[in-house]
Amino acid sequence: MAKNPLDGVLEALPHVIPIFLLPTHFKTHLILIFMEAIWAANLHDCINVKLWPVMGAGYHTIHHITYRHNYGNYTIWMDWMFGTLRPPADDEKKEI
Numbered sequence: 573m574a575k576n577p578l579d580g581v582l583e584a585l586p587h588v589i590p591i592f593l594l595p596t597h598f599k600t601h602l603i604l605i606f607m608e609a610i611w612a613a614n615l616h617d618c619i620n621v622k623l624w625p626v627m628g629a630g631y632h633t634i635h636h637i638t639y640r641h642n643y644g645n646y647t648i649w650m651d652w653m654f655g656t657l658r659p660p661a662d663d664e665k666k667e668i
Contacts, residue, residue, distance in 0.1 A: 620660060
């Protein structure tokens with residue numbers, strides 16, 4: 573599935589808006605973006621490290637399969653609170 577360009581711009585807003593509201597050194601901003609890139613690579617590398625409550629690749633894979641679960645970015649807290657959490661262990665039981 574391809575993303576709408578507007579969706580990409582809206583996803584970047586949480587990185588851009590705080591710069592105007594809270595003075596941040598440029599190098600700090602670059603380090604935070606670099607860390608986000610490492611996190612994104614971790615979510616898509618298919619290596620499932622089970623470190624609760626961290627949202628790892630196993631959770632993120634389920635998100636891409638169902639598009640109804642595991643919306644969290646870094647942790648599972650909000651998915652747990654709103655009932656959209658689906659742990660990877662649920663999928664392991666269904667394998668034949």
